[in-house]
Amino acid sequence: MATRRDGTKIYYRLAGPDVAALYALLRDVAGTRSAQAVDRGELQRWLAAGEVVAVDVRRPRSTPQAISAVPSPSPRPAARPAR
Structure with missing residues (x-):
């Protein structure tokens, strides 16, 4: 992830489309599971x-x-x- 500051705003950018796909897959899988505090x-x-x-x-x-x-x-x- 890369960041860029513009005044009071910070813009985030993923390293590439493969990272975005990994994030989306993790989000989807995690969404089908119940959370467990340990x-x-x-x-x-x-x-x-x-x-x-x-x-x-x-x-x-x-x-x-x-x-x-x-x-x-x-x-x-x-x-x-x-x-």
Whole structure:
């Protein structure tokens, strides 16, 4: 994402059409699921077990130390959606 400031307005631009498509797909999938609140410990257990992937979209300077200390899961090939 790129930003441009014009006075008091900030304009945001996605990196490309593939990012827009990814966002739209994530939004659509998330819209079909019910939200579930979890505490930090539960989230960390799920991350450690490889059961979930957390996508933190905040800027690095606003990421709390406790969350940024959670180890990243080992990279896995992305699953391809069924056609």
